[in-house]
Amino acid sequence: MSQEQQPLFTTTPLIIDQSAQQVPAQPPPPVPVINQPMGPLTLVQTPLPSRGAPRATSQCNRCRARTSNTGDIASRRARISFTINGETVHAAELRQIGRSLEIDTQTGDDALTGIRNRRHLAERWDSLVARIRQIDGFFNFLQPMTFEELREPVFHGGTPIFLVASKFGCSALIVTQKHPVRHVPLPGTSRDRLKSIALVLHKAVSVPKDQLGTQYLERLIRTIINELWRDIVAPILAVLSTLRLGSLPRVWWIPTGPLGLLPIHAAVPANPDEPGAPDLITSSYLVLLQSLVWCYRNIRDHNPAKPRRVLMVAQPKVDNFVALPSVQEELTGMRQALPEDKLIVLEGERANLVNVTRALGKATWIHFACHGHQEQGNPLESCL
Structure with a gap:
C-alpha cells in the first residue's frame, strides 16, 4: 500500500516527526x-x-513574568492599583508613566529621541518607586514576592x-x-x-x-x-x-x-x-x-456591601471562525446555577468590545465562551 x-x-x-525538525529519540521512562x-x-x-x-520557585515565577509581555504589564498595573489607593498623587503619575513605557519607542520618526524619552521615563519611574517605598507600609512596593x-x-x-x-x-x-x-x-x-x-x-x-x-x-x-x-x-x-x-x-x-x-x-x-x-x-x-495571590487577597479584602456578580460573555459565531459548540449549554448551566441578579450576560451582538469593557468593572468573576486569537510573534496582539 x-x-x-x-x-x-x-x-x-x-x-x-515528519512535520517539524527531527529530535533525537529518547526512551520513555516507565509510567505508573x-x-x-x-x-x-x-x-x-x-x-x-x-x-x-x-x-527556585521565586526565580521561576520571575522568569515566567519576563517571558510574557502581557503578564508583565498586568503585573505592574495590578500592583499599582492594589497597593497605593491612598497615594493618589504618586499613583496617577506612576500609572501614566507605566502606560507610556508600554508604547513602542520606535513608533516615532526619530528613534533616538524616542529612546531618550524612554530613558527619562524609566528614571522618573525609579525615582517615584523609591519615594513610595519610603512611605510607611510600602517598603516592599513592586518588589518580587517572597517565597x-x-x-x-x-x-x-x-x-x-x-x-x-x-x-x-x-x-x-x-x-x-x-x-x-x-x-x-x-x-x-x-x-x-x-x-x-x-x-x-x-x-x-x-x-x-x-x-x-x-x-x-x-x-x-x-x-x-x-x-x-x-x-x-x-x-x-x-x-x-x-x-x-x-x-x-x-x-x-x-x-x-x-x-x-x-x-x-x-x-x-x-x-x-x-x-x-x-x-x-x-x-x-x-x-x-x-x-x-492577589486574587485571594482581593477576596479577603472584599467589601461585603459590594455585590459579587459573574459576567458571562457568549459569542459562538464570528466571521471566518467555525461556530463553537456547547456555548448555549454553558449559558444554560450558568443561569441554572446563579440567581438572576448575580449574573450579567452578554451574548450575540451585545457581546462587543464596548459592552464587555463597561461590564468588567461590575463583575467579580468573568467567563468567556468565545473564540481567541493567539499572536505568538507579538503577544500583545493576542485577543478574544
Missing part, C-alpha cells in the same frame, strides 16, 4: 498505571534542598505546579503546604520536542475543517495528549498521589516556554479505559503565581 493510500490513523503518530483517582503510585522524585526550593507570599494560595486548597522546559531539561516544581517544593524530573521529553509538538498543533488547527480535516485533527490531538500524559502529566500525578490531596485536587498549572501552547489539562493515557488528567484533577492555568 502506498503512503497516499494508507489509512489516516496509521500515519498520525508520525505526523509530528493509575487505576483509581490519586491511588498509590511510585516514582523516583528529587526534593529540592530546603534553601534551594524557595529560590512565603507565593505559597499563600496553597492554604486555600490548590497546588501550583510550574512546568519548566529549558535547554538543560524539562521538569516540574510542585508548591505544597506541608512539604518542601517537589522537583519532578521529566526526562521523557525535551524543549525541542515540545516546540515541535506545539508547532505542528498550531498548524493543524488551521487546516480546513471538512470531514477529512476534522479526522486528521482529532487523531493528531489524540496522539499529542497521549504523549503529554506519558512524558509529563503521569510522572507529576505520581508525586501528587503521595501528598494526600484528596479526590479531584485543584491544580494550578504554570507552564513556561512551549508548554504554554500545549493542552496539559487534557492529557490522557493511550488506553481509553484508564483515567486521565480530566478524571483525576481539576486543572486551571496561571501566567504568574502572584496573580493568584
Whole structure:
C-alpha cells in the first residue's frame, strides 16, 4: 500500500516527526498505571534542598513574568492599583508613566529621541518607586514576592505546579503546604520536542475543517495528549498521589516556554479505559503565581456591601471562525446555577468590545465562551 493510500490513523503518530525538525529519540521512562483517582503510585522524585526550593520557585515565577509581555504589564498595573489607593498623587503619575513605557519607542520618526524619552521615563519611574517605598507600609512596593507570599494560595486548597522546559531539561516544581517544593524530573521529553509538538498543533488547527480535516485533527490531538500524559502529566500525578490531596485536587498549572501552547489539562493515557488528567484533577492555568495571590487577597479584602456578580460573555459565531459548540449549554448551566441578579450576560451582538469593557468593572468573576486569537510573534496582539 502506498503512503497516499494508507489509512489516516496509521500515519498520525508520525505526523509530528515528519512535520517539524527531527529530535533525537529518547526512551520513555516507565509510567505508573493509575487505576483509581490519586491511588498509590511510585516514582523516583528529587526534593529540592530546603534553601534551594524557595529560590527556585521565586526565580521561576520571575522568569515566567519576563517571558510574557502581557503578564508583565498586568503585573505592574495590578500592583499599582492594589497597593497605593491612598497615594493618589504618586499613583496617577506612576500609572501614566507605566502606560507610556508600554508604547513602542520606535513608533516615532526619530528613534533616538524616542529612546531618550524612554530613558527619562524609566528614571522618573525609579525615582517615584523609591519615594513610595519610603512611605510607611510600602517598603516592599513592586518588589518580587517572597517565597512565603507565593505559597499563600496553597492554604486555600490548590497546588501550583510550574512546568519548566529549558535547554538543560524539562521538569516540574510542585508548591505544597506541608512539604518542601517537589522537583519532578521529566526526562521523557525535551524543549525541542515540545516546540515541535506545539508547532505542528498550531498548524493543524488551521487546516480546513471538512470531514477529512476534522479526522486528521482529532487523531493528531489524540496522539499529542497521549504523549503529554506519558512524558509529563503521569510522572507529576505520581508525586501528587503521595501528598494526600484528596479526590479531584485543584491544580494550578504554570507552564513556561512551549508548554504554554500545549493542552496539559487534557492529557490522557493511550488506553481509553484508564483515567486521565480530566478524571483525576481539576486543572486551571496561571501566567504568574502572584496573580493568584492577589486574587485571594482581593477576596479577603472584599467589601461585603459590594455585590459579587459573574459576567458571562457568549459569542459562538464570528466571521471566518467555525461556530463553537456547547456555548448555549454553558449559558444554560450558568443561569441554572446563579440567581438572576448575580449574573450579567452578554451574548450575540451585545457581546462587543464596548459592552464587555463597561461590564468588567461590575463583575467579580468573568467567563468567556468565545473564540481567541493567539499572536505568538507579538503577544500583545493576542485577543478574544
